[in-house]
Amino acid sequence: MTTATTGTTSVKGSHGAPHTRVEGPEKVTGAARYAGDVPFAELAHGWLALSTVTRGRIRSVETGPVLAMPGVLAVLHHGNAPHVDTDYVGLLGVPDPTAAVFQNDRVPHRGWPVALVVAETSEQAREAAEALVVEYEEEPHDIAFSAGRPDAYASGGPQGQDVEEKGDLEAELAASAVVVDEEYTTPEEHHNPMEPHAATARWEGGRLEVVDSNQGSTWIVNELAKLFSLDPSSVRVRSEHVGGAFGSKGVRAHQVAAVMAATVLQRPVRVVLTRRQMFSLIGYRSPTTQRIRLGADADGRLRALEHDSLSLTSTVHEFVEASAGVARVMYDAPAHRTANRVVRLDVPTPTFMRAPGEAPGSFALESALDELAEKCGIDPIELRARNDPETGPVSGLPFSSRNLLACFSEGARRFGWADRDPRPGMRREGHRLIGTGTAAASFPARAIPSTAAVTAEADGTFTVRITASDVGTGARTALTLIAAEALDVATDQVRVRIGDSDFGQAMIAGGSMGTRSWGWAVTAAARDLREQLALGGSIPPEGITARSDTSAAIGALAATERHSFGAQFAEVSVDTATGEVRVQRMLGIFAAGRIVNPLTARGQFVGGMTWGISMALHEEAVRDQSSGGNVGADFAGYHVAANADVPHVEAGWVDDPDPDDPVGIKGIGEIGIVGAAAAIANAVWHATGVRHRSLPIRPDRVLLAGEGTQRV
Ligand code: MOS
Numbered sequence: 001m002t003t004a005t006t007g008t009t010s011v012k013g014s015h016g017a018p019h020t021r022v023e024g025p026e027k028v029t030g031a032a033r034y035a036g037d038v039p040f041a042e043l044a045h046g047w048l049a050l051s052t053v054t055r056g057r058i059r060s061v062e063t064g065p066v067l068a069m070p071g072v073l074a075v076l077h078h079g080n081a082p083h084v085d086t087d088y089v090g091l092l093g094v095p096d097p098t099a100a101v102f103q104n105d106r107v108p109h110r111g112w113p114v115a116l117v118v119a120e121t122s123e124q125a126r127e128a129a130e131a132l133v134v135e136y137e138e139e140p141h142d143i144a145f146s147a148g149r150p151d152a153y154a155s156g157g158p159q160g161q162d163v164e165e166k167g168d169l170e171a172e173l174a175a176s177a178v179v180v181d182e183e184y185t186t187p188e189e190h191h192n193p194m195e196p197h198a199a200t201a202r203w204e205g206g207r208l209e210v211v212d213s214n215q216g217s218t219w220i221v222n223e224l225a226k227l228f229s230l231d232p233s234s235v236r237v238r239s240e241h242v243g244g245a246f247g248s249k250g251v252r253a254h255q256v257a258a259v260m261a262a263t264v265l266q267r268p269v270r271v272v273l274t275r276r277q278m279f280s281l282i283g284y285r286s287p288t289t290q291r292i293r294l295g296a297d298a299d300g301r302l303r304a305l306e307h308d309s310l311s312l313t314s315t316v317h318e319f320v321e322a323s324a325g326v327a328r329v330m331y332d333a334p335a336h337r338t339a340n341r342v343v344r345l346d347v348p349t350p351t352f353m354r355a356p357g358e359a360p361g362s363f364a365l366e367s368a369l370d371e372l373a374e375k376c377g378i379d380p381i382e383l384r385a386r387n388d389p390e391t392g393p394v395s396g397l398p399f400s401s402r403n404l405l406a407c408f409s410e411g412a413r414r415f416g417w418a419d420r421d422p423r424p425g426m427r428r429e430g431h432r433l434i435g436t437g438t439a440a441a442s443f444p445a446r447a448i449p450s451t452a453a454v455t456a457e458a459d460g461t462f463t464v465r466i467t468a469s470d471v472g473t474g475a476r477t478a479l480t481l482i483a484a485e486a487l488d489v490a491t492d493q494v495r496v497r498i499g500d501s502d503f504g505q506a507m508i509a510g511g512s513m514g515t516r517s518w519g520w521a522v523t524a525a526a527r528d529l530r531e532q533l534a535l536g537g538s539i540p541p542e543g544i545t546a547r548s549d550t551s552a553a554i555g556a557l558a559a560t561e562r563h564s565f566g567a568q569f570a571e572v573s574v575d576t577a578t579g580e581v582r583v584q585r586m587l588g589i590f591a592a593g594r595i596v597n598p599l600t601a602r603g604q605f606v607g608g609m610t611w612g613i614s615m616a617l618h619e620e621a622v623r624d625q626s627s628g629g630n631v632g633a634d635f636a637g638y639h640v641a642a643n644a645d646v647p648h649v650e651a652g653w654v655d656d657p658d659p660d661d662p663v664g665i666k667g668i669g670e671i672g673i674v675g676a677a678a679a680i681a682n683a684v685w686h687a688t689g690v691r692h693r694s695l696p697i698r699p700d701r702v703l704l705a706g707e708g709t710q711r712v
Pocket of ligand 1 (some may be wrong): 245246247354355356508511
């Protein structure tokens with residue numbers, strides 16, 4: 001479903017027609033202000049100084065010489081910074097002191113904030129921060145991540161179970177005609193968004209105000225209120241425009257440091273992170289090593305499925321990249337075991353990064369399925385059809401809808417899968433080998449209670465207020481379409497205001513749950529307002545407002561397996577002389593609920609798939625064992641797929657409205673990356689006959705693996 005893009009339409013009942021971003025003109029003319037652009041009188045600038053050792057204690061912070069430098073106002077560090085509550089409970093119901101800076105002399109990883117230098121200008125602050133001498137008592141560090149770590153332990157993190165099992169795995173494996181037993185690895189990956197993290201904090205009339213770039217302003221309010229022991233009503237956070245987030249824009253060191261400095265100096269203080277600082281301060285995706293064991297009958301029906309994943313976390317906070325979770329949704333077997341394990345090392349705390357768990361987990365699982373298809377001599381799509389479960393493999397719950405096979409049949413038709421010769425290494429064009437591959441995708445479709453207000457204005461227009469965050473996805477536009485439909489008015493009569501915590505509690509832009517959760521609340525308020533307006537009467541100058549709270553409605557949802565699904569297809573060429581893999585074309589077909597705005601939805605899917613190309617072929621953060629930091633912590637050293645790496649990528653969808661959502665939405669933010677890297681790796685196998693079980697599939701790995709095989 002390649003949708004022609006047209007200009008902004010404003011037609012009543014245009015829901016489902018493509019609509020350009022409502023804030024697009026503001027953004028392309030430069031009128032849109034991002035967090036670091038908003039002007040303030042008397043603004044001071046903070047610059048973070050980061051540790052240059054990987055583990056140890058701060059012995060001294062030599063503030064004297066720096067305080068004498070031009071423009072310097074203060075140096076905050078563990079010896080003088082305001083105290084915060086480090087035992088407070090964060091987003092996931094456990095204490096997370098990752099952003100609780102300057103509370104003690106401990107250095108838990110390289111790049112940990114040890115001081116904030118505040119000055120009249122950003123340049124003065126930076127110069128002083130770079131001149132600041134900090135002495136350390138260095139301790140030996142351990143950052144060596146490997147499958148054999150004896151100190152690894154089982155944990156699913158607060159997001160899920162660590163181990164789930166049923167049946168006798170070893171017995172079923174022994175009884176299997178075909179067995180796949182392989183290890184897959186993915187590297188440390190970073191989700192540096194284009195707009196760096198930036199926050200300005202100030203006290204205004206007894207209230208703490210923060211202008212920020214985040215995924216949810218009430219989230220930041222709740223976290224700052226707990227950290228600084230404030231009443232949440234005395235904190236206001238705004239985040240009007242966000243230049244990308246991908247999981248990284250929650251509470252981070254810069255907001256906390258800005259609030260501390262604004263409190264100490266009693267003037268507005270802005271802290272902006274540099275690209276290089278972001279590599280150690282905003283979280284990242286843990287590397288994984290995953291073992292998959294599949295046992296099947298000769299016809300490909302699974303008897304045993306084991307997915308065991310190891311990731312790392314910091315000594316500060318346990319965050320688990322729960323990669324084995326995807327197997328609990330995708331395939332059933334009489335013996336089924338999934339385990340997430342983690343090891344604590346002297347590294348920064350990892351965090352949510354687009355499709356946390358599912359992105360690396362699907363690389364391993366969907367590669368293994370392809371290996372099983374090869375061993376059984378069964379088409380990879382047919383293998384998935386034979387193992388499509390009736391109910392949740394582990395939960396036993398019914399699926400609210402599971403349209404995975406519809407995605408595969410539509411995708412196969414459009415991609416031209418039927419013409420494929422299943423044998424590897426058969427297509428050669430000059431010095432290049434060509435291959436195609438496929439993989440399945442899934443992502444949970446959840447909703448979180450939110451509040452919204454919709455006002456009928458006296459001039460006949462409507463204003464929606466909700467603490468949503470548009471991190472670049474087009475959420476503001478989707479909410480405009482949703483409100484217009486619920487109100488049955490033209491889109492240009494609806495103004496949607498977001499990104500202000502004073503609008504009330506709402507879900508964050510995360511977990512592919514933003515637009516679904518907000519759309520539900522907006523629809524509920526809009527329907528209520530329509531009923532009020534239907535009673536007649538004139539609209540007073542202040543308008544008529546209806547408010548919603550979806551807690552009860554969402555709480556009443558029956559327990560089901562509710563997910564989006566997708567089928568990824570890739571065609572690659574592999575240069576046998578250089579080892580370079582190029583993706584020639586990609587197609588993703590998704591069953592991801594009702595699509596509100598085809599234009600921005602396509603952007604979400606294609607963006608995720610493009611990231612899959614990046615994950616498969618390019619992204620790899622290298623951590624230096626001796627220094628403990630990332631080598632090349634910038635966009636020169638860490639390559640993400642750029643225009644020249646990205647070929648024709650197409651995304652489409654099958655009809656799949658969620659039956660229990662008032663709009664029919666499921667969520668589309670993350671599923672585009674799921675399975676994408678596996679489809680590419682499977683295509684590389686089809687091109688060359690060589691399996692790549694470690695990402696990224698670099699030229700040197702291709703050349704090394706090619707030696708001795710010489711299949712063609
Ligand atoms: Mo997303 S990784 O849930 O922000």
